[in-house]
Every structure is written in C-alpha cells, then in structure tokens.
Amino acid sequence: MKITETLSKKLSLVKNTRLAKGVQTAIFLGLSAILICGLLQTHLLQKGNLLLVEVDGLQIGLISSEEALNEILDALNEEAADYYGMPVRAEEKVTYSEVFLPMEKGEPDKISAQLRNMLSYKVAARMVSVNGIDVLPLATEDEVALLYEQMASAFTPNSSNVLLEDVQVDERITTRDYYCYPEEISNAETLAAILLRGTDRREVYLVSRGDSLWKIARDYSLSVDELKEANPQIKGDRLQIGDELSLIVPEPMVNVYTVERLTIEEKIPFSVKHVNDDSLWKMQTQIIEAGEYGIKEIVYQVTRENGVETTRTFMSEEVVKEPKTQLVAQGTATIPSRGTGDFLWPVAGGGRITSGYGWRSGGFHSGLDVGARKGTSVLAADSGVVVFSGWDGGYGNSVVIFHGNYYTRYGHNTENKVSAGQAVNKGDVIGTVGITGQATGYHLHFEVRTGGVYGKAYDPLDFFSPN
Numbered sequence: 045m046k047i048t049e050t051l052s053k054k055l056s057l058v059k060n061t062r063l064a065k066g067v068q069t070a071i072f073l074g075l076s077a078i079l080i081c082g083l084l085q086t087h088l089l090q091k092g093n094l095l096l097v098e099v100d101g102l103q104i105g106l107i108s109s110e111e112a113l114n115e116i117l118d119a120l121n122e123e124a125a126d127y128y129g130m131p132v133r134a135e136e137k138v139t140y141s142e143v144f145l146p147m148e149k150g151e152p153d154k155i156s157a158q159l160r161n162m163l164s165y166k167v168a169a170r171m172v173s174v175n176g177i178d179v180l181p182l183a184t185e186d187e188v189a190l191l192y193e194q195m196a197s198a199f200t201p202n203s204s205n206v207l208l209e210d211v212q213v214d215e216r217i218t219t220r221d222y223y224c225y226p227e228e229i230s231n232a233e234t235l236a237a238i239l240l241r242g243t244d245r246r247e248v249y250l251v252s253r254g255d256s257l258w259k260i261a262r263d264y265s266l267s268v269d270e271l272k273e274a275n276p277q278i279k280g281d282r283l284q285i286g287d288e289l290s291l292i293v294p295e296p297m298v299n300v301y302t303v304e305r306l307t308i309e310e311k312i313p314f315s316v317k318h319v320n321d322d323s324l325w326k327m328q329t330q331i332i333e334a335g336e337y338g339i340k341e342i343v344y345q346v347t348r349e350n351g352v353e354t355t356r357t358f359m360s361e362e363v364v365k366e367p368k369t370q371l372v373a374q375g376t377a378t379i380p381s382r383g384t385g386d387f388l389w390p391v392a393g394g395g396r397i398t399s400g401y402g403w404r405s406g407g408f409h410s411g412l413d414v415g416a417r418k419g420t421s422v423l424a425a426d427s428g429v430v431v432f433s434g435w436d437g438g439y440g441n442s443v444v445i446f447h448g449n450y451y452t453r454y455g456h457n458t459e460n461k462v463s464a465g466q467a468v469n470k471g472d473v474i475g476t477v478g479i480t481g482q483a484t485g486y487h488l489h490f491e492v493r494t495g496g497v498y499g500k501a502y503d504p505l506d507f508f509s510p511n
Contacts, residue, residue: 094148095140097155104158106143108150113140116156124165130183131168133223138163169229171222174215174239174297180230181222187232188219194236195300199351209345210303217298240350242296251287264291302348305359312338314367324375324465335370338363387425387507388471390454390490391416395477398487401503410501411453411491418458418486422475424468425452425490425507433460439489440481443474451499455489456480 094106097113107113117138124132138159169181170188182188196211230238249260257278261271272278274290283289314335324330343359395416399409428447436442439455443462458478462468479486492507493499 094143094145094150096143097138097140099138099159099162100136101139102162104162105151105154106145106148107140107152107155110140112150112152113138113155116152116159120156120159120163121165128165128167128226132165133168134163135166136163164225166223167226167229169222169224170219171224172235173218173220176216176218179297180235180238181224181228182219182232182235183229185219190232191236194232195240195298196302198236198240199300199302199348200304205307207305207307208302209305212301214299214301215297239298240296240300241294242298243294244292245295247291247293249289249291251283251285251289253285255283255285257281257283260289260291264293266291266293296350300350304346304348306344306346306356308342308344309339309364310342312340312363312365312367314338314370316370316372318372318374320376321373322376324373329375330373331370332373333369333371336368338367339365387452387492387504388423389508390414390423390425390452391477391488392421392423392473395420395488398485401501401505411455411489412504413487413489415485415487416477418477418479420477421473422454422457422477422488424470424472424474425492426450427470428452428468430462430464430466430468430474433463433466436481438482440483441475441478442481445474449494451491451493453489453491453493455491456483456487 094108095110095113097104097107107116117134121132121134167183169183170185171181172179172188172191182191192211192213195213196208200206200208249264251260257268257271260266261268270292271289274292278289314337316335318329319332321330340361340363342361345357345359346353347355391414393416395414397412398415399413401409401412403409422443424445426445426447428445430443431446431451432442432444434442436455439453441455441457441460443454443457443460445452445454445468454475456478457475457480460475462472462474468474477486477488483489490504492502492504494502
C-alpha cells in the first residue's frame with residue numbers, strides 16, 4: 045500500500061514537471077517572436093526614414109539625413125563665396141520634412157545638382173543711405189571710405205598749390221550690412237557722381253535784357269544743347285525778353301563743403317626810370333636795362349559749396365623776389381631835315397602809275413601803285429625817321445617813315461634797305477621794287493597818312509607838283 049502510494053506521487057510529480065516545462069517553452073517562444081518582430085520593425089523603420097527636401101516649397105528629392113543636407117549646402121556656399129570673393133547667402137529657402145519610404149533611398153548627387161541649379165546667392169555688402177533713404181550698396185567699408193574721398197576730390201582742384209584742409213557734408217550718410225546680388229553693387233566713383241548730381245528739378249526762367257542761351261546755360265551748369273532740348277520752341281539762338289524757358293536743374297542728394305588753403309603767386313610791377321639820350325630822335329625810346337617783375341606768394345583760405353567758391357579769406361603774404369627797375373633812354377635829338385609836303389617821287393626813273401587812289405573793283409585802294417622793273421630803287425619821299433621795316437601781311441616787305449606831319453608807306457619791296465629807328469634824308473634808297481605780299485606784278489605801293497601808321501589816308505598825287 046505504501047509502496048503503491050509512493051509510486052503514484054512520483055508519477056504525478058513527473059507529469060507536473062513536464063507540463064511546466066512545456067508552458068515555459070511556449071512562453072519563451074512567444075516572447076522571442078514578439079522581440080524579433082519588434083527588432084525587425086525598428087530596423088525597417090530606421091531604414092525607411094528619409095528627408096524630403098524642398099526649395100521654396102518645390103520638392104527636389106530625398107536625402108538620408110540633415111547632416112548630409114547641411115554638408116551639401118555648406119559646400120555650395122563655400123563654392124559661391126570663392127567665386128565672388130566675399131561672404132554669400134542663399135536667397136531661396138531650403139526646407140525638409142521626414143517621410144517613411146522603406147523602399148526608397150537618399151539621392152545626395154541629385155540633391156546637390158538640383159540645389160546648384162536652383163539656388164541663387166547674394167553677397168555681403170554695405171548699403172549706403174542718405175538721411176535714412178537707401179541709395180546704392182558698396183562692396184566693402186574701404187569702398188565707403190573711398191566714397192568720401194571721391195566726393196571731396198570732385199570739388200578740389202588738382203593742383204600742387206591747393207591743400208585740402210576739411211570736408212563736410214550737410215546730410216547724414218550711414219551704412220549697414222546688406223546682402224544683394226553682385227550686379228547690384230556700385231563703386232565709389234559712380235555712387236559719388238549720383239550723390240553729387242542727384243535728381244533733376246524743373247524750373248521756369250523768365251528771359252530778361254542781356255540774356256543769351258550761352259549765359260543762361262553757364263549760370264545753371266547746363267550746355268546750350270541741353271537747354272535747347274528742354275525748350276524745343278527755341279528757333280535758332282535768339283531769345284526775346286519775356287520768353288519763358290524750362291530749365292532742368294540738377295538737385296544734389298548731398299551738399300559738400302570744402303575748406304582749402306590756396307597759395308598763389310602774384311607779380312609785383314616794376315618801376316620805369318627815363319634818362320635823356322641825344323643820340324636818339326625825340327620820338328624814339330630805347331630800353332637800356334629791362335625791368336623784371338617781382339613775385340609774392342599770397343595764401344588764402346577758400347571755402348566752396350559743391351565746388352563753387354563762397355568765401356576767400358586772406359591769410360598771409362611773402363615777397364619771394366623783389367622787382368627790378370627798368371631803365372629807358374628817351375631821345376632828345378631833333379630831325380635834321382623835316383618833310384615839307386613837297387615830296388620826291390618814290391621810284392627811281394619814274395615808272396608808271398598802274399592803279400590810282402580811291403575805289404576800284406576790289407574795294408577802296410588807299411595808295412598809289414607805281415609799276416617798275418624788279419630791283420628798281422625805292423626812294424624816301426621826304427626826310428624823316430623809319431618807324432617800321434619788315435613783313436607787314438598783304439603789304440609784304442614794307443617800310444614806314446615818319447616825317448613830322450605825315451607817314452609814308454612803301455609796300456611789296458623785294459628787300460628793305462633801312463631799319464626801324466634809322467634817320468633818312470629825302471631821296472635816300474630805302475628798298476627795291478618787288479612783288480612780295482598780295483601783289484600781281486612788280487610795283488611799289490605808296491601811301492601817305494596822318495595820325496599814325498593806320499590814320500587817315502590821302503591821295504599821294506596831292507603831294508607832288510606837276511612838271
């Protein structure tokens with residue numbers, strides 16, 4: 045009995061143990077399946093998570109991660125910065141969103157190519173503003189500094205005797221960081237011209253007495269052509285008092301005031317001292333010692349508004365060279381034989397009259413033409429002093445003699461045989477007949493005048509007595 049009960053308990057224990065192991069195995073297998081499914085799902089989720097990239101809302105492709113996208117963007121930025129030589133910023137907005145596409149994969153090469161084609165870059169610059177109003181951007185602060193120099197130099201004479209002391213601008217010019225396309229950037233020279241020229245303002249001008257197109261254009265810094273273009277009603281160059289003209293007047297955006305130190309040289313006049321000389325005729329003078337101007341340096345402070353001088357203040361003066369007195373000999377001798385008005389015929393051998401005094405087809409003839417062979421002696425019609433001997437335009441080789449009351453002129457000579465200042469007697473040979481100047485044949489052109497070489501002309505025949 046005891047043996048039977050003991051055996052029965054052992055069998056029951058064996059059965060219970062086998063059942064427990066089966067349950068445990070089942071639970072283990074179930075948990076393993078769940079774990080494997082979870083791991084597989086996590087792996088699949090990780091493999092299918094991608095970033096959908098967009099440019100200004102337009103989808104361009106998939107990429108594996110934000111880091112990969114940033115690498116592409118950084119490379120493109122660096123490439124653009126190297127190309128333009130300055131910092132850049134992409135103008136378009138690049139965004140992304142996470143998507144689950146287990147069957148797709150990232151396309152970094154496609155994304156890079158698309159971004160290169162679609163992105164445009166603005167460069168770092170400095171926007172220049174006048175009284176808070178944006179004008180144009182410059183590339184760098186160095187260009188901004190050059191802008192001030194350009195505005196000042198536009199109104200400063202390029203001369204060694206001018207020293208620029210101060211430059212002031214009425215308006216408030218400021219700059220700030222600004223990104224723009226490279227082609228929008230100006231340069232200092234161009235921007236300075238724009239600021240100084242400004243905009244065009246129309247004015248109406250009422251013509252008054254003494255006005256002319258040239259004067260009005262000059263007063264308003266215009267050319268005559270610009271003035272005519274603004275006023276097509278103008279015919280020719282004549283203006284009528286009371287006419288209304290339209291003026292297109294530049295109105296600068298900035299007003300530049302410059303203060304400069306101007307050093308100029310001025311001449312100091314020399315004095316003249318006369319001494320008597322009996323070897324010269326009374327009407328003659330001769331410089332014995334030439335005078336020389338002195339020189340003084342004068343310093344002024346000049347203020348200009350937009351290049352127009354507004355004030356000039358005397359600062360100092362220094363004589364750098366004293367003047368030298370000019371010494372002049374004044375003639376005291378009298379003419380030994382004064383002309384009488386009864387002249388000697390001026391051509392040796394007589395010759396013949398080829399053209400008389402008075403009006404003729406070519407105009408008024410102020411003398412007498414006497415034809416003779418080349419080289420025939422030309423004689424002084426009366427005693428006097430030679431006041432001119434040389435080339436005299438249409439007269440050719442010419443001699444002028446002063447006789448006290450009259451002047452006689454002898455033109456077209458082949459050569460002159462006297463010189464200025466020389467005293468001659470009646471009948472002296474003073475030249476030879478020629479064809480120099482405006483002449484068509486060998487002849488002497490003979491004139492008698494009063495009141496100077498170019499005074500009133502007389503008929504030379506009135507000074508000769510008939511045979």
